[in-house]
Amino acid sequence: MQIALRATLKVLAPYILVGPAILFVLVFLYAPVVFSGVLSVSDWNFISPDMKFVGLDNYRVILRDPQFQTALLNTVLYCAVLIPAQIAVPLALATLILRIRKPFLANAYKAALFLPTMLAYSTAGMAWLWLFDPTNGFFNTLLGWFGLAPSRWYSDPSLALWCVVIVSFWKNFGLNMLLFAAALASVPGSVMEAAKLDGAGSWRAFWTVELPLISPTFFFVAVTTTMSVLDDIAATIDVLTEGGPFGQSTNVLYYMFERGLRFFQFGQASASAVLIILLVLIVTWAQVRMFERRVHYES
């Protein structure tokens, strides 16, 4: 009897070990995504028991909503500005840091640049909200010293989005810098010397030898940065501008959040969730393609 029990336990053991992981992702990640799809084609308000199938009505409503169009345009803008900036600038900074000969100074720079990454998004948002404050904030004081007129910063419709961009960049670039620095430091010096002996200038050696060698890091950074630009930026938006003024700084995720939470339009919120999933798939796919081509081309 006991032997039979032991044998069964042995067969079941791996499933017992991986079971909780499977259960958690199915219940809290896969199921909600599937239900988002169902809700996106339904008319349901949480209170009434019946759920009506309405086809693509929710999609039609949000796609015609000027707020959603602005949100979509802003999302593209956020991606177009922040993804290249959060890859190129940290990469350039990493190469600069590696040139610093004194380890103490190099570490001090790294620590300073990484400091903002350790904060929560809302904490970072609050620190900047205070700097941007129209009446007593540091930036307007600074403008005053130079005799310039104060700005309204995050409550200026044409500046709000850029305030979010700056805070988001500030919060995230340090991590990518560290990742690039670690990867570049692991490229053997002999490889670069060989390239230079073959007559490649340092610029060309960087592009054709060093960059392909750190391409796994590059890809990892590109993917995680994309996720954070689409995803975490919503927290910054909420603290800084709440999507305003007049929806000028909102993005699709924040739009979804508002539809769901503030207006309880679950169908419309779910429809935008589905559109976000599609957007993520497209961007990730584009990145994989670009990455593949680059590597093929260089090798």
Next chain:
Amino acid sequence: MKADMPGAAGPALFSHLILAAVALFSVFPLFWMVTTAFTPNDLILSKAFRFWPDDPTLSNFTDAFRRYPVGAWLWNSIVVAGLVTLGKMLIAVPAGFAFAHMRFKFRNVLFWTVVATLTFPTAIGIVPLYVGISLIGWYDTLTAVIVPSIAYIGFYVFFMRQAFRQLPGAMFEAARMDGAGPFRQLLHFGVPNVLSPIASLSVISFMGAWNIYLWSLLVLDSQDKQTLAVGIKYFSSIDDVEPLWGPAMAVALLSALPTIVVFVSAQRYVMAAFTGQADR
């Protein structure tokens, strides 16, 4: 190219100038936060505001605690970050071990089912999840924040599998010969040899959970149920007659310190984890 031309001193100076400017950009908002936190609030709102207060004060901290249950927020943040981290480790470590050292049906399918969730944006299922949480009566409890947040384990399971793979399979084989069951193998031979990957993942998880924002905002309602990340927003009421920037920055500093301390004390493990991941 050009930067290389002027000889050795030129490029070094150039690097220092740029890095110093970026470091200023990086550190200044935090410096300003600290200065403000220790300056009396009425002085902050006057023209007499300095780069460092003449007589630093703790009044902003006491004021913040008097206005809102900041102590409870701090405790809630610790509970959320601690339990999310504990939950993730309890799930990801055994799963990583099984995926690395055991043979069983559907192993690959199950592995990729878990790891594919790496690409899920965190807010993607927020609407159905919100409905579900409300239906089972978890609304306005920390449980509602903690339990669904544990589910983001794709990276953790992947990482733990890699860590266990570094251990020789022969070790577990020998343990099995000696009659150790799979659970004993994991506890006595597996876990003691992967303590540093576990430490690094714990730090990453703690910092991530400290950060949870939109989801907490959605499912927490009572003032004393908030975490620091969401509670801090109470101080940002812009149109207040008397803005509370002093107390706000005091709370911001309070919220920033734990993650900085946790990260700095475990820095070596975390960097190994990040760069190790990037190399693969």
